[in-house]
Amino acid sequence: MIMRYTLRPSDRYRVEKRVNWPRCAPGTWTSGFMIAALLTVHQGIAAQENDLRVSADNQFYYAHDSYIENEAFRDLMEDWAAVTLGYGDFNANVVYEAHLPPPSWSQDTTGQGIYERWITYKHDGFSATAGNFYALLGKGITLNSFRNREMRYNSNIDGAQFAYTNRFCDITALGGRPRDFSGRRLNPLQAAEVRVMPAPWGFLGGTYVQTKLFSDVIASRWGSAYMQLQRDFGSLYTEIASRNFGKGNNVGGADGNLLNGTGTAFYSSGNLFVKDISALVDAAYYNNFDISEGIAMYNSPPPAIKEHSNALMSRVAPSLFAANHTSLHGSVTYAINDENNVSADLTRSRAIKEGERGGTRAFTHCADFFDYTADYTDVFLKGEAVYPSTIDWTLGSGYQKTLEAGYLNFVGSNDWGIMDNYSLQGAVEHQWTTIDLTERKYYSQLYSLTFARASAPRLSLACIVERTTDQYSDHKFWVGAQLNWTFFENNEIVIFAGQRKKGKICSGGVCVNKPEFSGVEVTFTSRL
Amino acid sequence: MRLPNVIVTAVALLLASMLAWPAITGEGINARAPDFTLKKVTGENYSLEQNLGKGPIVLNFWATWCGPCILEMKNLKKTYARYAAAGLQMLSISIDDNKTQPQIPSIVRTYKFPYTILLDENKDVYKAYHVANVPQIFIIDAQGNIVYNHQGYQKGDEKKVEAIVAKLIGDKK
Numbered sequence: 001m002i003m004r005y006t007l008r009p010s011d012r013y014r015v016e017k018r019v020n021w022p023r024c025a026p027g028t029w030t031s032g033f034m035i036a037a038l039l040t041v042h043q044g045i046a047a048q049e050n051d052l053r054v055s056a057d058n059q060f061y062y063a064h065d066s067y068i069e070n071e072a073f074r075d076l077m078e079d080w081a082a083v084t085l086g087y088g089d090f091n092a093n094v095v096y097e098a099h100l101p102p103p104s105w106s107q108d109t110t111g112q113g114i115y116e117r118w119i120t121y122k123h124d125g126f127s128a129t130a131g132n133f134y135a136l137l138g139k140g141i142t143l144n145s146f147r148n149r150e151m152r153y154n155s156n157i158d159g160a161q162f163a164y165t166n167r168f169c170d171i172t173a174l175g176g177r178p179r180d181f182s183g184r185r186l187n188p189l190q191a192a193e194v195r196v197m198p199a200p201w202g203f204l205g206g207t208y209v210q211t212k213l214f215s216d217v218i219a220s221r222w223g224s225a226y227m228q229l230q231r232d233f234g235s236l237y238t239e240i241a242s243r244n245f246g247k248g249n250n251v252g253g254a255d256g257n258l259l260n261g262t263g264t265a266f267y268s269s270g271n272l273f274v275k276d277i278s279a280l281v282d283a284a285y286y287n288n289f290d291i292s293e294g295i296a297m298y299n300s301p302p303p304a305i306k307e308h309s310n311a312l313m314s315r316v317a318p319s320l321f322a323a324n325h326t327s328l329h330g331s332v333t334y335a336i337n338d339e340n341n342v343s344a345d346l347t348r349s350r351a352i353k354e355g356e357r358g359g360t361r362a363f364t365h366c367a368d369f370f371d372y373t374a375d376y377t378d379v380f381l382k383g384e385a386v387y388p389s390t391i392d393w394t395l396g397s398g399y400q401k402t403l404e405a406g407y408l409n410f411v412g413s414n415d416w417g418i419m420d421n422y423s424l425q426g427a428v429e430h431q432w433t434t435i436d437l438t439e440r441k442y443y444s445q446l447y448s449l450t451f452a453r454a455s456a457p458r459l460s461l462a463c464i465v466e467r468t469t470d471q472y473s474d475h476k477f478w479v480g481a482q483l484n485w486t487f488f489e490n491n492e493i494v495i496f497a498g499q500r501k502k503g504k505i506c507s508g509g510v511c512v513n514k515p516e517f518s519g520v521e522v523t524f525t526s527r528l
Numbered sequence: 529m530r531l532p533n534v535i536v537t538a539v540a541l542l543l544a545s546m547l548a549w550p551a552i553t554g555e556g557i558n559a560r561a562p563d564f565t566l567k568k569v570t571g572e573n574y575s576l577e578q579n580l581g582k583g584p585i586v587l588n589f590w591a592t593w594c595g596p597c598i599l600e601m602k603n604l605k606k607t608y609a610r611y612a613a614a615g616l617q618m619l620s621i622s623i624d625d626n627k628t629q630p631q632i633p634s635i636v637r638t639y640k641f642p643y644t645i646l647l648d649e650n651k652d653v654y655k656a657y658h659v660a661n662v663p664q665i666f667i668i669d670a671q672g673n674i675v676y677n678h679q680g681y682q683k684g685d686e687k688k689v690e691a692i693v694a695k696l697i698g699d700k701k
Contacts, residue, residue, distance in 0.1 A: 053560060057658040082658070086562070091656075125565070136649050140626040146650075165565065165573065203571055230570050235633055269630035271637075278634040302627040309593050331631075335638045339602070343638075392599065415599065417683035454684030486680060492660075527658040527679075 053086035057527040059149070064519040074519070076100065080149060092119045093131075116156060127163045132156040135174055137193045137207040141241045141265050141289070141301040141322070142222040145178065155296050158185060170195040170205075178213070180296045187212040189298065202229045207241075213293055220244055222291065222299070224265070234272040241265040243289055263288035265322070267301060280331040287352050289322040297321065304329040306345045306378050308398075310411045311446055312431040313380075315503040316400045318373045324352040325374045339386040345398075347378040377401040390417040408432040421455040433470070444468040458486040466501045475499070475516065490528070496521040561587075561668045562656040566621065566646040569632055574619070574646055577672070583615020584696040585668040586689060589648075589659050591624050592631040597663040600681035601641055607690040608642055614697045615670075618643040623654050623662060667692050 061078040068074045077100040085092045095116035102111030118131030134156055137143040145155040159176015172193045177185040188211065195205035204227040212219050224241035243263030269282035282304040291298040303320040304327040320327060327349035335341045351374035380398035387393065392415040400407040413427035429446040445467050452460035466478040480498025487493075502516040565575045579585070586604070590597035601620060608618050620643040622632055629647065636645055648654055657666065660679070667676040667689065676692050678685065 053562075055559070055562075055656075055658050057660060059660060082655075084656070084658070093655075134650055136626065139629075144626065146625070167573065197571060200570075200572060228571065237630070271630070271633040273633075273637050278637045280630060280634045282630050300626070302625075302630070307593060307628060309595060331634065333634055333638045335640070338605075338640055341638050415683065420687070421682075421684040423683040452682040454682035455688075458680075458682070460682065484680070486678075490677065490679070492679060525660045527660060 051087060054084070055086075055528055056081065056083040057525070058082075059526075060524040061522070063517075063521045065517055067516055067518045073101075089123045090119065090121050093117065125165045129161040130159075132158050132179075133161050133174070133176075135161065135172075135191065137172070137191060137209070138205070138224050138226050138239050138241075139237070139267055139302055140299060141239055141267060141286075142207045142209045142224050142299055143189075143191050143291070144300040145298055146300070154181075155179070155298055157189065157298075159188075168197055170197075178211075178293070178296070178298050180293050186293055187216065189213065201231055202227065204228075209291070209299075211291070211298075213291065213298075220291075222289075233274070234270065236268070236270040238268040239266070241289070261288055265289045265301065267304075269302075269304070276335045278333045278335070281329070283326075283328045285326045285352075286322045287324055291322075303327050303349065304347070305349055305376075306331070306347045306380055308380070310396070310409070310429055311503070312429045312444060313398055313400065313407075313409050313411070316402065316407050316431075317378065317504075318349065318376045318402070319504075320349060320374060325349055326352060340384065342383045343381070345378070345380040345382075347376070349374055349376045351375060373402070375403050391415070404436060406434045406436070421453055423452045423454070425450040425452065440471075442468060442470040444470070456487075460484045464498075464500075468501075475501075478516075491526040492524070494521075494523040494525075559674045561666070561672050561674045562653070563672075564653045564656065566648055566653060569622070569636070569645040569647060574644060576619075576668075579617060580668075580672045581670050582617065583611075583670055584617075584693055586616065586618045586665065586693065587621065587668060588619070588665040589621050589623055589654060589657070589662045591622060591662050592628045592635050593624075594662050596681040598635070598639065599683075600663050600665070600685065601643070602639055603683070603686045604689065605640075605642065607686060607693060610690075611693055611697055612642070616693055616697065619646055620644065621646045621648050621653055623648050623651055623659075625649060665689065667696070669696055 058081045059079065061076070063076045065074055065076070077098070079096075079098040081096040083094050083096075093116070094114055096113070097115040098112035100111055102109055116132040118129055118133055120127060120129045134145045134147060135143055136146070145157050147154045147156060155178065157174070157176040157178050159174065161172065161174035161176075163170070163172045165171075170193070172191075174192070175188065175190045177188050179185055189209065190211070191207070191209040193205060193207045195203055197203040204225070206223065206225045208221070208223045210219050210221040220243070222241060222243050223245055224239050226237065226239035228237045229235060241264070243265075244261065264285070264287050266285040267283070269280070272279045282302070284302065284304040286301060289299070289301070299322055301322050303325070305317065305320060306329055308314040308317060327347065329345070329347045331343060331345045333341055333343035378398065378400045380396060382394065382396035385393045394411070394413045396409075396411045398409045398411075400409070408431070410430045411428070414425065416424045416426075418424055425448075427446070427448045431444045432441070433443065434441050446464070447466075448462055448464045450460055450462040460483070462482045462484075464478075464480050464482065468476055470476075478499040478501045480496055480500055482494065482496045485493045497520050498518070500514075500517040502514060504513050561576065563575075563577045565573055568574050576585075586607075588597070588600065588604075590601060604618065608616060612618075620641065622629070622645060624632060624647075626649065629649070632645060632647075635641075657664075663681045664679045665677065665681075665685075666674055669675050675696070676689075678688070
């Protein structure tokens, strides 16, 4: 799990110095109506033969947060519109975005425009992409650029990518200039991956990345070799990587620049199946392995850590990145039958301390912070059951230990199918916290109750309540309600009203710290 | 709050897309399913185009960290068991990234999912199908047309899927 210091929209208000919101810049209506026209004419195109294909999606977001002190900055609007045009083997994509006010981190003061565009050609295993694209080599240890709209994270590369795949091998080559959060193009980056699959039960491969991201003169390079074995009784993936290989154990860099120093990385994950028992073990070791520029990172390797879907536990889990940490995660699940199972997880992670590799550690500017967050232990036990036949139960308990505190958690949830098309879901989370230094103790709780209807009009209504006894918390009680309404199958409106506690929210391995919220949020998503 | 033109632009986008909705959403949309080739969790390639013509295909996007996705897949097992012999294929496309992907084999094994598990690490197919959130399910007929798609899961949704699959299998017979 990695922490991106991505700002939540309302955060931007707090740091935004510019108060003159953008007026309609030349091209605003042009861009908007181009996309609007494309969406509208789709009716006609859909009726035609399949020569020309059009698809699109649009997400509109509005929030009013009364916890923001400056009234002028309490409103936020964002919109993303993506359109894909396909003809034969070609696909062209355009993403229009509008952010109001403009993100504080962006050099773009209009807050709107075509933020991404790319064209792809695919034929008989060959594909070529030009424009903005994302790349994942191996498990992302040497290169992983991706986008997460919810987290406002986007590390796309502007350039070209070529790939060829057949039954026995995959070859990928790419080159381009990564963009940072401000939209600025960085120095070029080139990369390649080759994967060979000599047998159905395994493959092996390698990756290579080079860039002058940190220096206009000296190129840094990353390389890895990996293999996977796959059998009925289990699987094993192992990747070993090196940074600036061939320079010896010179963590500090030959020119004294820490960023040009060497680094090593190792990641392995294995599954083992014995009858109804599944075991998973993954281990990670990353030492001076970041490819980062400011808050944007261009490699994002997997840490070995339990990711919790429960809100309170998820907030405690650390955010690990590729600089200096080692972690180990193990999980065992016993499937009693198709519907009932029990599982246990153990995670242990820690920072690689100064001098452990005999050299100066890179990223010393944030080393203290990282040492502080990376030392972490997590034990989690969970059971899932169906009883009676219409109710799914989940019960779990976990203990999390950081350098500063211990957290004991209990979580429970159920999903009850009532009648044919209605369901009632409830969840309870309870977390005791003990601060080591002061022996201060308090607890936090989260309750949620959701009523859902599966047939049209398809909707769900959830009520979420949180409370804490922490004496240092500004607020002790948060209550909010959320309505999800899906109509015409592809379109969904989500309205949240009320308060929400601050804390980390994770999605797909990327986490962001969201501030406390009080007000209304509306998200409208439509897809064609 | 002043109403900048950018809001008007966004509203124009919404209105324009609303005009197009009825023709192309929900059941009977008959849009061509974007072709793709993805790696199975076992490492082999899977091509949609090469597997058309055998029967309907139920394609769902899911992730290991998505509770409703797991529930949906659990509740679709009966449908699969009932119609697999008649040609039904079920593809479960995982959008797990490199951090959560190692959990896939364990989850598939624990819940005994009989589906073809595919990996969409870069979310290429996710984007091609314009999926915004998981779970999202598509039903593709034997000719490669999307005849149904639906985002989210509530208990009971699987009945609609089964009804459409039954109809497609029946049509085939």
